[in-house]
Each structure stands twice: as structure tokens, then as C-alpha cells.
Amino acid sequence: MRAESSSAARTGAFIAVAVALFCIQVDFFALNLAIPGIAEELDVTASAAQWTLSTYMLAVGCFFIVGGRLGDVFGRRGTLLVGLALFAAGSVGCALAPGLWQLVGARIVQGVGAGFVFPVSVAVISNAFPDETRARALGAAFGVANIGTALGPFVGGGFTEGPGWRWIFWLLAPLSTLALLVAIAYVPDSRDTSAPRQLDLTACFTLVCSLAALTLAVERGSAWGWDHARALTLFGVAVLMGWLFLVRERLASHPLVDLRPFRNVPYVLVTDMGSVANMGYGVTVFVATLYLQGVRGLSPLMAGIVFLAPALLVALSGPLGARLATRMRPTAVMALAGGIAGTGMIALSHVTAWWLYVPVFAWCGLGLGLGWTFSSVATQQVVPPARAGEASGVLLTFLVTLGAIALAGAAATITAMTPQRPAEDAYDAILRFGGAVILLASVVVMAVRHRLVVHGKAPPLSMYAPWPPADVGGGNRETRP
Known part of the structure; x- marks a missing residue:
């Protein structure tokens, strides 16, 4: 069921969702640079402090699908409010935590809240906005979220060097509370009316x-x-x-999860390409952070400043994806993002001069940001609105779980290579391999798509091309890649 939304309700829903996604993305990427500061203040090892990252990622990944389906069955507004309340409370708990395990517990609360908020946020926008403006609204919301993604290392490094890592959470607590208050006032409710109110x-x-x-x-x-x-x-x-x-x-x-969408070729292509792009994004941020501090010798704050270069392009990738959605099919946009990202990662492994490194890093941000952002927009274009939350939850579960696997693989590769070779060689090898994988995935997506077009099962790349052709039955929203 789609709620009828007034202009004020749509604006309020957009603000609540954009601020919420911004907070989650800052939180996700800021704490990496704060681990040494946390270990020092709480008098624990850096390996123990790493649990603040692991448990958060664990909680987020586990509750994406559950949160998305809760919203579809019981109402997206209520699920969003619960998620925001948990995230805000967890942020305050993190800021006040007297020891490591209290901090880990508060991070789990944050992660569960984020696991509820993220998939429901996509569904809230999808159901609040009409078809003609939905992609633009989603793109703008993810543009704001991407600012948080790119600024995360800068915020983490700056606060760690300045007033302390706890101020990361003192920043997030009022912002997430603001999103909660706006959501209470303006977000309309919607749910899947065909599903019984049980989980x-x-x-x-x-x-x-x-x-x-x-x-x-x-x-x-x-x-x-x-x-x-x-x-x-x-x-x-x-x-x-x-x-x-x-x-x-x-x-x-x-x-809980309808397995039928996995017989939907466009949905599978978008999910796969988005997962590969997100894996590349996480690995590139991880490797660049190590490179800038370990090889270039930059402080956490200066490394964060360098991240401002891709921040602009990452932020622009959301609105860019929305604009491309009016001209190109979803799978084609995803393949384009992969082409940009793959070439950027490979090029980044070959450059050292600052005048070239910074713009190439920004080019990576554009492709990788467009890849993971537009995957959420694209899934909403190829599934029924009633199951928007579930589709988003499944996608995000793939993104986070495979992203964690990619980061673990990158860390293991660096550990295995550094005794025999300089760390810089390991970083370059990881970027080149990741770039090649993303380029290959883009080629596969377009090859599958071309085959569907040849057999009359998919429309041409241009959104302006007539579809369906005269000798092919009418397509529907679920089968247009």
C-alpha cells in the first residue's frame, strides 16, 4: 500500500531519511581512524578495540532483511522510528561508555538501529514519492548519505586528533534525534497490505x-x-x-524473503553489480587510508582532508544516478558505474604524484559511489512497491556481507605479502585485482543484457526507445533491465 503524501510530508520524509542515512554512513566509516585513540583511552589492545567495528558490522548485516520485512508487514513509519530511536540511544551510550565492553554493547544497539533504518528509508522514499520523481528523490537522499560516507574518515581523524573520539558520537546523537523528530512529524506510513501482520x-x-x-x-x-x-x-x-x-x-x-525476485534477471544483475561495487568501495577506502598514513606519512586529519577530494564526486553520484535513470536502463547505469570504478582503481595503483593521485582518487569515488548508491535506486525500479523494504534489505545484506568478506580478504592479502614485499606493493596489487574484477563484472552485465535484447526480452539501452517491440508481449515493471 502506498500512502498518499502531501508536499510537506514528502519534504519531511526526504529530510528525515537523508539525515538518517548521513548519520549511518558517517558512523560506518569514521571509527576506523579512531581505533588507536579508543585503544589508548580505554587501555586495551588495538585488536580488542577492533571489536567496536566488528560487532557494529555484524549487527547491521544481520538486521537488514528483518528490518526491511518488518517495515513491509507492520508499517515502514513505525520501523523507521524504532530504528532511529535505537541509533540515537546507541550513539549516546557510545559517547558515555566507561569501558570497552560497554562501548561494544552500545555499538550493537547502534547497528540494530541502522539495520532497521537503512532498508526502510529506501522504502519510505519509494512510497512517499510518485513514479516521476522517485528516482530523483532517492538519488538526492543517497547523495547526502554519500557525503557522510566520504566525510567519515575526515570526521574520525579530526575528532580523534582534536577533542577525542567520543565526539564522533556526540555529533551523531543530536543529528539522529533530529531525524527522529522530523520522521515523527512528517513521515507517512505504508506497508504491504497483501501480507498478514505476522513475522x-x-x-x-x-x-x-x-x-x-x-x-x-x-x-x-x-x-x-x-x-x-x-x-x-x-x-x-x-x-x-x-x-x-x-x-x-x-x-x-x-x-520472510520472497525467493521469486532471484528469478528476475534485472534484479540479480543489479544486486550483483552493486555488491561488487560496494566491495570495491570498502577495499579502496581501506587501502587508501593505510597508504596515506603508512606510505605517505600523513596524520589522520590530513588523510581525512585528502578524502575530501572523492567526497564531492561520491556526493554527486547520487543525483547523477537519478539523472541517468531517466535516460538509461538500470543495468546499463550499473555497468557504466563499474567501468568508471574499475578504470579508476587500476589507475590509482599506478600514480604517485599528488596532482594526479587526488583527481584519480576522486574518479574512483564517482564510479564506486554511483555503483553502490544506484543499486538501491535500481532495485526499486525492478520490484513491486509493496515489497520495496524486503528488496532493499536483501540487497543491503549482500552489500554489507560481501563488503566484509572483501575487507577481510584485503587485510589477509596485505598480511601475507608484507613480510616479503613493501606494503605499497600489496596495496597496488589489491587495487589492480579489484579494478579488474569490477570491469569484468561490467562486461558480464552488458553481455547478459545484450542477449536479452537480442531475444526481445529486454528493451534497448535508451529509455526513449519504443518498448515492447511489435512481436513481443508487453513488459512490466519487474522485467525491464
Whole structure:
């Protein structure tokens, strides 16, 4: 069901969602540069302080699908409010935490809140705005979120060197509270009226257990050792619970995740390309942070300033995607993003001069930002509005889980290569490999799409081309890549 929205309601929904996504993205990327400061103040090792990142990512990844489906079944407005309240409370808890484990607990609360907010936010915009302005609104909201993504390292480095890492959370607490108050006042409600007002708790349990085990194994595998009993046990639990989840979904009359979209080629292509782009984004930010501080010798604050270069292009990628959506099919936009990102990552591994490094870094930001941002916009174009939250939750789960795997792989590669070779060589090798993977994914997407066009199962690249052709039955919103 789509709520009828007034102009004020649409504006309020946009502000609430944009501010909420900004806070989540700042939080996601700011704490990396604060880990040494946290370890020093709380008198723990840097490895122990790393749990503040691991548990947050674990909580976020586990609750994307659950949060999205909660919104579809019980109402997106209520789910958004609960998520924002949890995120704001968790931010205050982080700022006041007297020790590491209190901080870790507050980070879990933040992560659960973010897991509710992110997929529901996409659905709130999709259902508040009409078809002709939806892509533009989503693009603008993700443009604001991307500013948070790019500014995260700058905020983290600046506060860590200045008043202290706790001020990261003192910044997030009032901003997320503002988003909560605006959402209370303006966000209209919507939900999937075809679904009964009940949630498959068995599916929720098996899914959360599977994702939690997988995320924890990936996050801590490099520290424990990939053949360590704890890592192998967690991988085994992830596989077992994932299998039980799939069995339950096939038997349930109202499944938590509708598996039918995975027979939708456009949805699969968009999800795959978005996941690859997000993996590249996380790895590039991680490698660039190490490079700027370890090889270039920059302070956290100065490294954050360098990140301002891609910040502008990352922020512009949201509105750019919305504009391209009126001219190109979703899969074509995703492939274009991959082409920009892949060439940028490979080029970044070859340049050292500042006059060239900074603009190439910005070029990477444009392609990678467009890739992960537009994937959320594109999924809303190829699924029914009633299941917008679920589709967004599934996409985001893939993005976060595979992003964590990519980061773990990058860290393991650096650890394996640095005893024999300079760290800079490891960074370059990772960027080149990642760029090649993204370029290959773009080629595969366009090859599949071309085959669909040849067989009359997909429209041409241009949005202005007539569709369907005379000898092919009419397409629908779910089958237009």
C-alpha cells in the first residue's frame, strides 16, 4: 500500500531519511581512524578495540532483511522510528561508555538501529514519492548519505586528533534525534497490505544466526587464523543455519524473503553489480587510508582532508544516478558505474604524484559511489512497491556481507605479502585485482543484457526507445533491465 503524501510530508520524509542515512554512513566509516585513540583511552589492545567495528558490522548485516520485512508487514513509519530511536540511544551510550565492553554493547544497539533504518528509508522514499520523481528523490537522499560516507574518515581523524573520539558520537546523537523528530512529524506510513501482520520468527532466527556466524568468522578470521577451530566452527554454523533458513522459506506460506525476485534477471544483475561495487568501495577506502598514513606519512586529519577530494564526486553520484535513470536502463547505469570504478582503481595503483593521485582518487569515488548508491535506486525500479523494504534489505545484506568478506580478504592479502614485499606493493596489487574484477563484472552485465535484447526480452539501452517491440508481449515493471 502506498500512502498518499502531501508536499510537506514528502519534504519531511526526504529530510528525515537523508539525515538518517548521513548519520549511518558517517558512523560506518569514521571509527576506523579512531581505533588507536579508543585503544589508548580505554587501555586495551588495538585488536580488542577492533571489536567496536566488528560487532557494529555484524549487527547491521544481520538486521537488514528483518528490518526491511518488518517495515513491509507492520508499517515502514513505525520501523523507521524504532530504528532511529535505537541509533540515537546507541550513539549516546557510545559517547558515555566507561569501558570497552560497554562501548561494544552500545555499538550493537547502534547497528540494530541502522539495520532497521537503512532498508526502510529506501522504502519510505519509494512510497512517499510518485513514479516521476522517485528516482530523483532517492538519488538526492543517497547523495547526502554519500557525503557522510566520504566525510567519515575526515570526521574520525579530526575528532580523534582534536577533542577525542567520543565526539564522533556526540555529533551523531543530536543529528539522529533530529531525524527522529522530523520522521515523527512528517513521515507517512505504508506497508504491504497483501501480507498478514505476522513475522516468521523461525526464519528470522535462522537468518540472523547464519549471518552473524558468517560475519563474525570473516571479521575475525584473519586474526584467529582461517584454519582455527573457532573460524571453522562459525563457518559451519553459517552454512547449517543458512540451509535451514532456505528450507523454511520454501515451506512457509508467507516467507520472510520472497525467493521469486532471484528469478528476475534485472534484479540479480543489479544486486550483483552493486555488491561488487560496494566491495570495491570498502577495499579502496581501506587501502587508501593505510597508504596515506603508512606510505605517505600523513596524520589522520590530513588523510581525512585528502578524502575530501572523492567526497564531492561520491556526493554527486547520487543525483547523477537519478539523472541517468531517466535516460538509461538500470543495468546499463550499473555497468557504466563499474567501468568508471574499475578504470579508476587500476589507475590509482599506478600514480604517485599528488596532482594526479587526488583527481584519480576522486574518479574512483564517482564510479564506486554511483555503483553502490544506484543499486538501491535500481532495485526499486525492478520490484513491486509493496515489497520495496524486503528488496532493499536483501540487497543491503549482500552489500554489507560481501563488503566484509572483501575487507577481510584485503587485510589477509596485505598480511601475507608484507613480510616479503613493501606494503605499497600489496596495496597496488589489491587495487589492480579489484579494478579488474569490477570491469569484468561490467562486461558480464552488458553481455547478459545484450542477449536479452537480442531475444526481445529486454528493451534497448535508451529509455526513449519504443518498448515492447511489435512481436513481443508487453513488459512490466519487474522485467525491464
